[in-house]
Amino acid sequence: MVNMKAACITGHGGNEVVCLLQRPRPPRRAGDVLVRLHAATVNRVDLYMRDSGAGITHQLPQIMGLDGAGTVHEVDADETLLKPGQPVVLHPGIGCGRCEFCQNGEGVLCVHMRLLGEHRDGTFAQYVSLPAGNVFPLPVGLSYTEAAALGVNHLTAWRMLFTKAQLKPWETVLVFGIGGGVSLAALQLAKLSGARVIVTSRDDSKLERALAMGADHAINGRTQDVAKAVLAATGGRGVDVVFENVGEAVWASAMKSLVRGGRLVTCGATxxxxxxxxxxxxFIRQLQILGSTLGDFNEFRDLLAFVQRTGLKPVIDSTYPLDQVHAALDRLESGAQFGKVALRID
Structure with missing residues (x-):
């Protein structure tokens, strides 16, 4: 048996339950790909799994981590799209392939979905084995760390903006909580698609950095009334789309910021x-409220093609070696980050 190093949750609480352990390298079944991981990023759900994991079926100890990038280590001999040594990026959702949603091509709605780092061992490890359908060629020009960031944040933002909200190039979108990974992904994707983007934060330095990245208008939610500022910035009209992952604290402002017939799309409730x-x-203003989580294989394929064509590079706040996973979790939990907190897996 070959062992590997992995960051695992051994219970629930704080960082004291996150331990670096020697775990058996996962066996590769027929149809699966064994990937040697080089990078992963830290997501809010990693904190949730550490803290309680309530409502998510899992077994302890469990390897943390949803997203990742690395190289193909082992693959079926008759696999035509992937080969040993090839740089790859991972889709973290493993569907059953049999339910009505999977059969209709909506794998992201699978009733038996198992996510890396939630329902099964994840990517904070030297190796992971998963179905070949979840493994995609890494876009040329991206580092492993940048590519890893695409699998959760950018995929989530892609589905929210383009599949759910149907954002058009001539429209305006309001993005709450700029600085977080999914919000920055939304800024990048919306701007590259031609849309106008208004961002909010309670931190002026984050707003300044967002403006430098191309945001058209910035609002400090701590010192300004967001809805009034949005109406002022849009000539009293409001925005076509609100991109929201904060929840209760901003909901009233989000609703008041929408134009008649506007769409609010949400993926979180921090x-x-x-x-x-x-x-x-x-009902009076005929608003649409849209929920969204992650994205399916076709959306991931489209996102990767978009990244390759536009040269988009995810924003990386900081990178830690796997041995410093506690520091990486603390950085994300602090809320001070601007972009993704990443792990380097040597």
Whole structure:
């Protein structure tokens, strides 16, 4: 048996339950690819799994990590798209392939979805084995760290903006919480598609960096009334799309910022999941509320082609060796990051 180094949760609590362990290298089954990982990034769900993992079926100890990039180590001899040594990036969602959603090409809605780092061992390790369909060629020009960031944040933002909200190049989108990985992904994708982007943060330095990246207008949610500032910036009209992953704390402002018939798309609730519904505003102004999580294989393929064509590079805040996983988790939990917190897996 060959062992590997991995960062695992051994219980629930704080960083004391996150341990570097020697774990058996996962066996590769027929149809799977064994990937030697070189990089992964830290996501909010890693903190959630560490803290409680409530509602997510998992077994302890479990290897953390959703996204990753590396090289093909072992693959079926008759595999035509992947070969040993090839740089690859991973899609973290493993569907059953049999439910009505998988059969209809909506694998992201699979009723038996198992996510790396949540329902099964993840990417904070030297190796991971997963179905060949989840393994994609790494876009030329990206580092392993940059590529790893695409598998959760940019894929989530892609589905939210283009599949769910159907953002058009002539429209305006309001992105809350700039500095976080998914919000920065939304800024990058929306600007490269031609849309106008307004961003919010409670940190002026993050707003300045977002403006330098191409944001058209910036609002400090700590010192300004966001909805009033949005209306002022749009000539009293409001935005076509609100991109939201904060939840309760910003919900009222988000709703008031939308033009009549506008769309709010959400993928998170870091400040609470029970906001006021504001039903009168929803039906009188004919607003659309759209939920979204991750993205399917076709969306990931389209995202990777878009990245290759446009030269998009995910924003990396900081990179830590796997041995310093506690520091990486602390950095994300602090909220001070601007971009992705990454792990280098040697």
């Amino acid at each position: 400040t609470g999941d029970q906001p006021p519904a504001d039903l009168r505003r929803i």
